[in-house]
Amino acid sequence: MELDRTMPRRSARQLLKDEHGRVDIKSFDLPSLTRWMVDELGANEGHALRLYKSIWQHGARSFDEVDDVAKPIRKLLAERAYIAFLTPMTVLRSEDGTVKYLWTLEDGLTIESVLIPDGERLTLCISSQVGCAMACTFCLTGDLGLKRQLKISEIANQPLQIGRQLPEGERITNIVLMGMGEPLHNFENLVSALEICLDENAQNFSHRKITVSTVGLVPRIAELAERLPVNLAVSLNASSDAQRREIMPITSKYSVEELLEACRKFPLRRGKMITFEYVMLKGFNDSLEDADRLVDLLAGVRAKVNLIPYNENPDRDLKRPADETVVAFQEHLVGRHLNATIRVSRGRDISAACGQLGKASRRALDAEWLRVARDIAGLPAL
Ligand code: SF4
Numbered sequence: 208m209e210l211d212r213t214m215p216r217r218s219a220r221q222l223l224k225d226e227h228g229r230v231d232i233k234s235f236d237l238p239s240l241t242r243w244m245v246d247e248l249g250a251n252e253g254h255a256l257r258l259y260k261s262i263w264q265h266g267a268r269s270f271d272e273v274d275d276v277a278k279p280i281r282k283l284l285a286e287r288a289y290i291a292f293l294t295p296m297t298v299l300r301s302e303d304g305t306v307k308y309l310w311t312l313e314d315g316l317t318i319e320s321v322l323i324p325d326g327e328r329l330t331l332c333i334s335s336q337v338g339c340a341m342a343c344t345f346c347l348t349g350d351l352g353l354k355r356q357l358k359i360s361e362i363a364n365q366p367l368q369i370g371r372q373l374p375e376g377e378r379i380t381n382i383v384l385m386g387m388g389e390p391l392h393n394f395e396n397l398v399s400a401l402e403i404c405l406d407e408n409a410q411n412f413s414h415r416k417i418t419v420s421t422v423g424l425v426p427r428i429a430e431l432a433e434r435l436p437v438n439l440a441v442s443l444n445a446s447s448d449a450q451r452r453e454i455m456p457i458t459s460k461y462s463v464e465e466l467l468e469a470c471r472k473f474p475l476r477r478g479k480m481i482t483f484e485y486v487m488l489k490g491f492n493d494s495l496e497d498a499d500r501l502v503d504l505l506a507g508v509r510a511k512v513n514l515i516p517y518n519e520n521p522d523r524d525l526k527r528p529a530d531e532t533v534v535a536f537q538e539h540l541v542g543r544h545l546n547a548t549i550r551v552s553r554g555r556d557i558s559a560a561c562g563q564l565g566k567a568s569r570r571a572l573d574a575e576w577l578r579v580a581r582d583i584a585g586l587p588a589l
Contacts, residue, residue, distance in 0.1 A: 223358055225289055225313075232288040233262060233360030236402050237409070248283045250276075256408065262290055263363075263409035266371045291360040293318075293368055308369060312337070312361060316354055318387055320365045322379070329373075330381040333365040335397055336388025341422050343442070344454045345486055345517060345525055348387050356393040362400035366410060382412060385420040385440070391427035398434050405435070415476075420484065422457045423466040432473050439473055440482040440513075441466065445492055446500035454488075463504065470508050480509045480546065487516050487533055489526035498539040511546035 223231045235243060237259050244250035244258070257275045261267040270276075270284040293310040296317060300306050306322040318334040338351035370379050382404060384390040390397045401417060404410045419431060420440035428439065445451030445463070452458040470481050483505065487493045501512065514537055517527045528536075533549055540547035 227289075229286075230288045231291050231358065231360050232258075232284070233291050233363065233403075234358060234399070235259075236399060237406065244280075247287065248280055250280045250283075254280055258284070260408055263367065263403060263406070264411075266367060268292065291358075291364065293361065293364050295368075308365075310365075314355075318357065318361070320369060320386060322369060328380045329377060330383060331366055331369060331379045332383050332385045333362065334386035334388055335362055335384055335390040335393045339388045340392060341389045342456050343422065343444075345444075345488065345523065347520065347522060350522075353388075353392075356396060357388070359396050359399045359403070362393075362396060363403040363410070366404060366412070370410075379412075381416045381418070383418045383420060383440070385418075389422055389424065390419050391421045391424040391431065394427055394430070398431075401435055401437065415479075418482070420482075422455060423461055423469070424457070425461040425465050425469045428466075428469040428473060436476075438479065438482075439470070440484060441470060442486075443483045443501075444486045446497050446504055450492060450497075454491075467504065467508060470510075475509055480511045483510050483512045485512055485514050487514055487528050487536065489517070489528040489532075491525075493528040493532050493536055495535070495539050498536050499543070502540060502543045502545050505545060511548070512540055513548055513550050515550045 223234055225231070230243070232240070237255065240259055241252050241255035244255045245252070248254075254276050258270075258273050261273040261275075265272075267273055268290060270281045270288075270290070273281060273284075276284075291313075293312070295308065296311045297309040298306060299309075304324045308320045308322070310318050310320070312318065316337045318337055320334060321332040323330045323332065334357060336356055337354035339346070339348045340353035342349045342352075366379055366382055373379070384397070397419070401419075404412045404417065405414055414436045415438070418438040418440050420442060421428065422442050431437070431439070442455075443451070443463075443466075444454060445458075448458055448463050451463055473481060475481070485492070485501070505512070514533060516530075516533050517525055519525070519527050537547045537549055
Protein backbone atom coordinates (compact mmCIF):
# COMPACT_ATOMS: atom_id res chain seq x y z
CA MET A 208 0.00 0.00 0.00
CA GLU A 209 1.41 3.39 -0.95
CA LEU A 210 1.52 6.22 1.56
CA ASP A 211 -0.59 9.26 0.71
CA ARG A 212 1.96 12.09 0.62
CA THR A 213 -0.75 14.73 0.89
CA MET A 214 -1.32 13.71 4.51
CA PRO A 215 -0.81 16.63 6.87
CA ARG A 216 2.19 16.84 9.16
CA ARG A 217 1.81 17.71 12.82
CA SER A 218 3.70 20.87 13.65
CA ALA A 219 6.83 20.65 15.78
CA ARG A 220 4.99 22.45 18.59
CA GLN A 221 2.44 19.68 18.86
CA LEU A 222 4.93 16.83 18.61
CA LEU A 223 5.99 16.92 22.22
CA LYS A 224 8.81 14.77 23.52
CA ASP A 225 9.59 13.61 27.02
CA GLU A 226 12.93 14.04 28.83
CA HIS A 227 14.26 10.95 27.02
CA GLY A 228 13.49 12.48 23.63
CA ARG A 229 10.59 10.09 23.06
CA VAL A 230 7.57 11.31 21.13
CA ASP A 231 4.11 11.50 22.74
CA ILE A 232 2.46 8.99 20.38
CA LYS A 233 -0.99 10.25 21.38
CA SER A 234 -0.28 13.65 19.87
CA PHE A 235 -0.67 12.09 16.40
CA ASP A 236 -3.82 11.68 14.40
CA LEU A 237 -3.84 8.65 12.10
CA PRO A 238 -2.42 10.36 8.97
CA SER A 239 0.47 11.93 10.87
CA LEU A 240 1.10 8.73 12.88
CA THR A 241 1.29 6.83 9.59
CA ARG A 242 3.71 9.33 8.11
CA TRP A 243 5.91 9.27 11.23
CA MET A 244 5.98 5.48 11.43
CA VAL A 245 6.76 5.11 7.74
CA ASP A 246 9.45 7.83 7.72
CA GLU A 247 11.05 7.13 11.11
CA LEU A 248 10.52 3.42 11.72
CA GLY A 249 10.24 1.92 8.26
CA ALA A 250 6.76 0.66 9.18
CA ASN A 251 3.71 0.61 6.90
CA GLU A 252 0.14 1.97 7.00
CA GLY A 253 -1.23 -1.27 8.43
CA HIS A 254 1.14 -1.07 11.41
CA ALA A 255 0.04 2.51 12.07
CA LEU A 256 -3.66 1.69 11.88
CA ARG A 257 -3.32 -1.27 14.24
CA LEU A 258 -1.30 0.76 16.74
CA TYR A 259 -3.75 3.67 16.53
CA LYS A 260 -6.71 1.39 17.23
CA SER A 261 -4.87 -0.31 20.09
CA ILE A 262 -4.14 2.92 21.91
CA TRP A 263 -7.44 4.71 21.29
CA GLN A 264 -9.94 1.84 21.17
CA HIS A 265 -8.39 -0.70 23.50
CA GLY A 266 -6.48 1.68 25.80
CA ALA A 267 -3.09 -0.03 25.31
CA ARG A 268 -0.66 1.15 27.97
CA SER A 269 2.53 -0.27 26.48
CA PHE A 270 3.74 -1.15 23.00
CA ASP A 271 4.06 -4.79 24.10
CA GLU A 272 0.27 -4.95 24.22
CA VAL A 273 0.06 -4.14 20.50
CA ASP A 274 0.83 -7.70 19.52
CA ASP A 275 -0.56 -7.39 16.00
CA VAL A 276 2.39 -5.10 15.14
CA ALA A 277 5.66 -6.86 14.32
CA LYS A 278 8.10 -7.16 17.23
CA PRO A 279 10.96 -5.16 15.64
CA ILE A 280 8.58 -2.23 15.05
CA ARG A 281 7.35 -2.44 18.64
CA LYS A 282 10.95 -2.32 19.84
CA LEU A 283 11.60 0.80 17.80
CA LEU A 284 8.37 2.33 19.09
CA ALA A 285 9.39 1.74 22.71
CA GLU A 286 12.74 3.43 22.04
CA ARG A 287 11.34 6.49 20.27
CA ALA A 288 7.84 7.02 21.63
CA TYR A 289 5.72 6.68 24.75
CA ILE A 290 2.01 6.24 25.48
CA ALA A 291 0.83 9.10 27.69
CA PHE A 292 -1.75 8.64 30.44
CA LEU A 293 -3.30 10.89 33.04
CA THR A 294 -2.60 9.86 36.62
CA PRO A 295 -5.80 9.64 38.67
CA MET A 296 -5.49 11.53 41.95
CA THR A 297 -8.99 11.49 43.38
CA VAL A 298 -12.45 10.38 42.35
CA LEU A 299 -15.41 12.04 44.10
CA ARG A 300 -18.94 10.69 43.78
CA SER A 301 -21.90 12.96 44.43
CA GLU A 302 -25.16 11.78 45.93
CA ASP A 303 -26.84 12.67 42.63
CA GLY A 304 -24.56 10.35 40.62
CA THR A 305 -22.19 13.04 39.34
CA VAL A 306 -18.57 11.89 39.47
CA LYS A 307 -15.58 14.23 39.56
CA TYR A 308 -12.14 13.02 38.51
CA LEU A 309 -9.06 14.91 39.63
CA TRP A 310 -5.97 14.11 37.53
CA THR A 311 -2.30 14.82 38.12
CA LEU A 312 -0.33 15.75 35.00
CA GLU A 313 3.30 14.90 34.23
CA ASP A 314 4.47 18.21 35.70
CA GLY A 315 2.41 17.86 38.90
CA LEU A 316 -0.36 20.28 37.89
CA THR A 317 -3.94 19.12 38.25
CA ILE A 318 -7.04 19.19 36.08
CA GLU A 319 -10.53 17.82 36.46
CA SER A 320 -13.24 16.09 34.45
CA VAL A 321 -16.85 15.68 35.55
CA LEU A 322 -19.15 12.84 34.51
CA ILE A 323 -22.85 13.72 34.67
CA PRO A 324 -25.51 11.01 34.30
CA ASP A 325 -28.84 12.34 33.08
CA GLY A 326 -31.39 9.70 32.09
CA GLU A 327 -30.14 7.97 28.95
CA ARG A 328 -27.28 10.44 28.62
CA LEU A 329 -23.88 10.21 30.22
CA THR A 330 -22.16 13.53 29.63
CA LEU A 331 -18.47 14.08 30.26
CA CYS A 332 -17.31 17.63 30.90
CA ILE A 333 -13.60 17.92 30.10
CA SER A 334 -10.83 20.49 30.61
CA SER A 335 -8.78 22.12 27.86
CA GLN A 336 -6.25 24.17 29.88
CA VAL A 337 -4.72 24.24 33.35
CA GLY A 338 -6.31 27.38 34.78
CA CYS A 339 -7.66 30.00 32.40
CA ALA A 340 -6.65 33.43 31.11
CA MET A 341 -10.17 34.78 30.61
CA ALA A 342 -10.68 36.01 34.19
CA CYS A 343 -14.48 35.91 34.27
CA THR A 344 -15.28 37.38 37.67
CA PHE A 345 -17.88 34.76 38.67
CA CYS A 346 -15.52 31.86 37.97
CA LEU A 347 -12.99 30.47 40.40
CA THR A 348 -10.90 28.87 37.66
CA GLY A 349 -10.25 32.38 36.41
CA ASP A 350 -8.47 33.16 39.70
CA LEU A 351 -5.71 30.71 38.79
CA GLY A 352 -4.73 32.50 35.59
CA LEU A 353 -3.47 30.37 32.75
CA LYS A 354 -0.91 27.85 33.99
CA ARG A 355 -0.48 26.08 30.68
CA GLN A 356 -2.24 24.63 27.66
CA LEU A 357 -3.25 21.00 27.80
CA LYS A 358 -1.56 18.76 25.27
CA ILE A 359 -3.57 16.84 22.69
CA SER A 360 -3.09 13.62 24.64
CA GLU A 361 -4.15 15.26 27.91
CA ILE A 362 -7.45 16.39 26.38
CA ALA A 363 -8.22 13.18 24.48
CA ASN A 364 -7.19 10.94 27.38
CA GLN A 365 -10.00 12.27 29.61
CA PRO A 366 -12.83 10.50 27.69
CA LEU A 367 -10.61 7.50 26.95
CA GLN A 368 -9.64 6.80 30.54
CA ILE A 369 -13.03 7.55 32.08
CA GLY A 370 -14.85 5.57 29.37
CA ARG A 371 -12.70 2.54 30.11
CA GLN A 372 -13.55 2.67 33.83
CA LEU A 373 -17.32 2.52 33.28
CA PRO A 374 -19.27 -0.63 34.08
CA GLU A 375 -19.92 -2.92 31.14
CA GLY A 376 -22.73 -1.66 28.93
CA GLU A 377 -22.28 1.98 29.91
CA ARG A 378 -20.76 4.49 27.54
CA ILE A 379 -20.08 8.21 27.55
CA THR A 380 -22.70 9.62 25.17
CA ASN A 381 -21.81 13.33 25.14
CA ILE A 382 -18.66 15.39 25.57
CA VAL A 383 -18.78 19.04 26.56
CA LEU A 384 -15.77 21.36 26.69
CA MET A 385 -16.91 23.25 29.77
CA GLY A 386 -14.30 22.21 32.28
CA MET A 387 -11.18 24.13 33.18
CA GLY A 388 -10.06 26.61 30.53
CA GLU A 389 -11.28 28.38 27.41
CA PRO A 390 -11.16 25.69 24.70
CA LEU A 391 -10.74 28.09 21.76
CA HIS A 392 -7.70 29.59 23.49
CA ASN A 393 -5.98 26.21 23.02
CA PHE A 394 -7.29 25.93 19.50
CA GLU A 395 -4.91 23.64 17.59
CA ASN A 396 -4.62 21.13 20.42
CA LEU A 397 -8.37 21.19 20.93
CA VAL A 398 -9.08 20.50 17.26
CA SER A 399 -6.52 17.69 17.12
CA ALA A 400 -7.86 16.11 20.31
CA LEU A 401 -11.45 16.28 19.07
CA GLU A 402 -10.42 14.75 15.75
CA ILE A 403 -9.20 11.78 17.78
CA CYS A 404 -12.47 11.70 19.72
CA LEU A 405 -14.45 11.73 16.46
CA ASP A 406 -12.32 9.32 14.42
CA GLU A 407 -14.04 5.97 13.88
CA ASN A 408 -10.63 4.30 14.23
CA ALA A 409 -10.12 5.98 17.59
CA GLN A 410 -12.85 6.99 20.08
CA ASN A 411 -15.67 7.17 17.51
CA PHE A 412 -17.91 9.79 19.16
CA SER A 413 -20.64 11.35 17.06
CA HIS A 414 -20.02 15.00 16.12
CA ARG A 415 -23.63 15.64 17.11
CA LYS A 416 -22.70 14.77 20.69
CA ILE A 417 -19.68 17.04 21.15
CA THR A 418 -20.17 20.65 22.28
CA VAL A 419 -17.47 23.31 22.53
CA SER A 420 -18.30 26.09 24.95
CA THR A 421 -16.59 29.46 24.57
CA VAL A 422 -16.65 32.95 26.05
CA GLY A 423 -16.48 34.12 22.46
CA LEU A 424 -13.04 34.27 20.84
CA VAL A 425 -14.73 35.57 17.72
CA PRO A 426 -12.22 34.69 14.94
CA ARG A 427 -11.87 31.17 16.34
CA ILE A 428 -15.63 30.53 16.15
CA ALA A 429 -15.55 30.71 12.34
CA GLU A 430 -12.38 28.63 12.26
CA LEU A 431 -13.94 25.98 14.48
CA ALA A 432 -16.88 25.74 12.09
CA GLU A 433 -14.45 25.23 9.18
CA ARG A 434 -12.45 22.54 10.95
CA LEU A 435 -14.99 20.45 12.90
CA PRO A 436 -18.76 19.86 12.67
CA VAL A 437 -19.36 20.09 16.43
CA ASN A 438 -21.97 21.98 18.47
CA LEU A 439 -21.35 25.44 19.85
CA ALA A 440 -22.24 26.88 23.24
CA VAL A 441 -21.54 30.48 24.20
CA SER A 442 -21.10 31.71 27.74
CA LEU A 443 -23.02 35.01 27.37
CA ASN A 444 -24.23 35.99 30.87
CA ALA A 445 -25.23 39.56 30.02
CA SER A 446 -27.41 41.54 27.64
CA SER A 447 -25.21 44.56 26.88
CA ASP A 448 -21.53 45.31 26.35
CA ALA A 449 -21.29 47.41 29.50
CA GLN A 450 -22.88 44.76 31.67
CA ARG A 451 -20.86 41.91 30.17
CA ARG A 452 -17.59 43.83 30.46
CA GLU A 453 -18.10 43.99 34.23
CA ILE A 454 -17.97 40.22 34.58
CA MET A 455 -16.21 39.07 31.39
CA PRO A 456 -13.11 41.07 30.38
CA ILE A 457 -13.08 39.42 26.92
CA THR A 458 -15.93 41.80 26.03
CA SER A 459 -13.38 44.63 25.77
CA LYS A 460 -11.80 42.73 22.89
CA TYR A 461 -14.91 41.37 21.16
CA SER A 462 -18.20 43.16 21.59
CA VAL A 463 -21.47 41.32 22.13
CA GLU A 464 -22.57 42.32 18.64
CA GLU A 465 -19.37 40.91 17.08
CA LEU A 466 -19.91 37.72 19.04
CA LEU A 467 -23.51 37.38 17.91
CA GLU A 468 -22.56 38.12 14.31
CA ALA A 469 -20.12 35.17 14.49
CA CYS A 470 -22.94 33.05 15.94
CA ARG A 471 -25.32 34.03 13.13
CA LYS A 472 -22.73 32.81 10.62
CA PHE A 473 -22.02 29.57 12.48
CA PRO A 474 -23.35 26.71 10.29
CA LEU A 475 -26.03 24.70 12.06
CA ARG A 476 -27.48 21.41 10.95
CA ARG A 477 -31.22 20.99 10.82
CA GLY A 478 -32.80 21.06 14.28
CA LYS A 479 -29.61 22.29 15.95
CA MET A 480 -29.27 25.50 17.93
CA ILE A 481 -26.50 27.39 19.65
CA THR A 482 -26.74 27.19 23.43
CA PHE A 483 -26.26 30.48 25.26
CA GLU A 484 -25.29 29.98 28.86
CA TYR A 485 -26.51 32.68 31.20
CA VAL A 486 -25.23 32.58 34.77
CA MET A 487 -27.87 34.44 36.79
CA LEU A 488 -26.51 36.82 39.42
CA LYS A 489 -28.84 38.41 41.94
CA GLY A 490 -29.49 42.11 41.28
CA PHE A 491 -27.06 42.15 38.36
CA ASN A 492 -28.59 40.43 35.32
CA ASP A 493 -31.80 38.85 36.63
CA SER A 494 -34.48 41.51 35.96
CA LEU A 495 -37.24 41.26 33.38
CA GLU A 496 -35.61 44.22 31.57
CA ASP A 497 -32.50 42.03 31.24
CA ALA A 498 -34.71 39.27 29.87
CA ASP A 499 -36.21 41.65 27.29
CA ARG A 500 -32.78 42.84 26.19
CA LEU A 501 -31.65 39.22 25.87
CA VAL A 502 -34.58 38.40 23.60
CA ASP A 503 -33.82 41.39 21.38
CA LEU A 504 -30.14 40.53 21.29
CA LEU A 505 -30.70 36.95 20.19
CA ALA A 506 -33.15 37.82 17.42
CA GLY A 507 -32.02 36.10 14.22
CA VAL A 508 -29.90 33.49 16.02
CA ARG A 509 -31.10 29.89 16.34
CA ALA A 510 -30.66 30.06 20.07
CA LYS A 511 -31.61 28.28 23.22
CA VAL A 512 -30.78 29.83 26.55
CA ASN A 513 -29.54 27.79 29.48
CA LEU A 514 -30.14 29.71 32.70
CA ILE A 515 -27.64 28.82 35.40
CA PRO A 516 -28.50 30.18 38.85
CA TYR A 517 -25.15 31.19 40.36
CA ASN A 518 -23.64 28.71 42.78
CA GLU A 519 -22.63 30.85 45.77
CA ASN A 520 -19.23 30.39 47.37
CA PRO A 521 -17.40 32.15 50.18
CA ASP A 522 -14.75 33.66 47.87
CA ARG A 523 -17.25 35.88 46.04
CA ASP A 524 -19.78 38.54 47.04
CA LEU A 525 -22.01 37.44 44.19
CA LYS A 526 -25.41 36.06 45.12
CA ARG A 527 -27.78 33.52 43.64
CA PRO A 528 -31.23 34.91 42.71
CA ALA A 529 -34.32 33.52 44.43
CA ASP A 530 -35.87 30.53 42.65
CA GLU A 531 -38.99 32.59 41.83
CA THR A 532 -36.84 35.20 40.11
CA VAL A 533 -35.16 32.54 37.98
CA VAL A 534 -38.50 30.99 37.03
CA ALA A 535 -40.02 34.40 36.21
CA PHE A 536 -37.01 35.19 34.01
CA GLN A 537 -37.37 31.89 32.17
CA GLU A 538 -41.12 32.33 31.70
CA HIS A 539 -40.56 35.80 30.34
CA LEU A 540 -38.09 34.48 27.74
CA VAL A 541 -40.40 31.64 26.77
CA GLY A 542 -43.35 34.07 26.63
CA ARG A 543 -41.37 36.01 24.04
CA HIS A 544 -40.68 32.79 22.09
CA LEU A 545 -37.11 32.25 23.17
CA ASN A 546 -36.29 28.65 24.06
CA ALA A 547 -35.02 28.73 27.67
CA THR A 548 -34.30 26.11 30.29
CA ILE A 549 -32.99 26.25 33.85
CA ARG A 550 -29.94 24.13 34.54
CA VAL A 551 -30.33 21.90 37.54
CA SER A 552 -27.17 22.16 39.59
CA ARG A 553 -25.38 18.82 39.70
CA GLY A 554 -22.73 17.56 42.04
CA ARG A 555 -22.91 20.52 44.45
CA ASP A 556 -21.64 18.39 47.32
CA ILE A 557 -18.42 17.73 45.37
CA SER A 558 -17.92 21.26 43.93
CA ALA A 559 -18.54 19.99 40.42
CA ALA A 560 -20.23 23.15 39.16
CA CYS A 561 -18.70 25.15 36.34
CA GLY A 562 -16.10 27.53 37.61
CA GLN A 563 -15.48 25.65 40.83
CA LEU A 564 -12.99 23.26 39.34
CA GLY A 565 -9.94 25.42 39.79
CA LYS A 566 -10.74 26.18 43.38
CA ALA A 567 -11.35 22.53 44.04
CA SER A 568 -7.98 21.68 42.53
CA ARG A 569 -6.24 24.04 44.87
CA ARG A 570 -8.19 22.68 47.79
CA ALA A 571 -7.02 19.24 46.73
CA LEU A 572 -3.56 20.32 47.70
CA ASP A 573 -4.77 20.92 51.19
CA ALA A 574 -4.04 17.81 53.22
CA GLU A 575 -7.27 17.84 55.19
CA TRP A 576 -9.43 18.27 52.13
CA LEU A 577 -7.54 15.50 50.40
CA ARG A 578 -8.05 13.19 53.36
CA VAL A 579 -11.80 13.84 53.30
CA ALA A 580 -11.93 13.49 49.53
CA ARG A 581 -10.17 10.15 49.57
CA ASP A 582 -12.45 8.97 52.33
CA ILE A 583 -15.57 9.91 50.33
CA ALA A 584 -14.11 8.19 47.27
CA GLY A 585 -13.40 5.04 49.28
CA LEU A 586 -9.66 5.34 48.68
CA PRO A 587 -7.07 4.56 51.35
CA ALA A 588 -5.45 7.52 53.13
CA LEU A 589 -2.12 8.71 51.74
S1 SF4 B 1 -15.86 30.84 32.96
FE1 SF4 B 1 -14.63 29.60 31.54
S2 SF4 B 1 -13.58 31.15 30.29
FE2 SF4 B 1 -14.31 32.25 32.11
S3 SF4 B 1 -12.57 32.17 33.57
FE3 SF4 B 1 -13.90 30.39 33.97
S4 SF4 B 1 -12.99 28.71 32.82
FE4 SF4 B 1 -12.19 30.62 31.97
